[in-house]
Amino acid sequence: MQIVWGNKKHTKEGKDIKMETKDLLDYFSEDLFISQMKASTKDASLDELASLFVKSKIIRKKSIVLEMLQKRETLGSTGIGKGVAIPHGRTTAAMDVKIAFGKSEQGMDFDSIDNKPVNLVFMVLAPPHDENNRYLPILGKLVEVLSGVKNRNKLKKVETFDEFIQVFNGVD
């Protein structure tokens, strides 16, 4: 299976939605950031990042979100290769679009398309219907940014949320 890296144009009702890298900054927050994940498996990493959403009161029930994420993984791993995984989904349990980030030094088996361990996990949760239709453009932009080897290498070194934000600020 070959992965197509890059941001596709998404249309909804004839409107083109353009997403810049800096626009992603609106969806990150310090309470959804882990520089050293404890998880060493895919399931544990989904649980660890979903827990951040609960702690931040973005979602109330973790079980609903995990159910959705695990269903999504059964369709094909969200480990898109090159050490990156982007578990994602729209769920009734989410009020707004948000992205959690976790970094694993040792890497974990995510059943990725290249069978390599994953070090960078971005969890994207969105409500079922979003008036601004940001979910798919966000996913596309994230894939595009993470396709850059420099960006991935910088992200693998981040220790603080500020450093993490700087990486996205520095993307051309």
Add this chain to the structure above:
Amino acid sequence: MLKHLELLVALQDLDVMITDIDEVKQIGFKVGGKEKLKEARSQLAEKLSKPLLYNYENLRKRYKRAIIPVKDDICLGCFMRIPTSLITRGRSDQDVINCEGCGRVLYWYD
């Protein structure tokens, strides 16, 4: 084991996933066929009582979302304030509660 409301939410989440699958594939994610999801949907639907499933399917025909969030005790579908008598029951997730205004199933965020 998931409660009735959680099952309904899982069903709505699956329906949304089925709708999104082609676009997610376009972005570059590895995604299997819709058939797999539809099978999962059927299995999930079997766990629901017939009246609940019938109610959900009818609401889906009428609205984009059959299950609608409640924020500050207001239905975000029709913006009607939820009666106090329903709030405690709704928050507990024990019962499936329909909005008295629009009829949609209510899900409390807070």
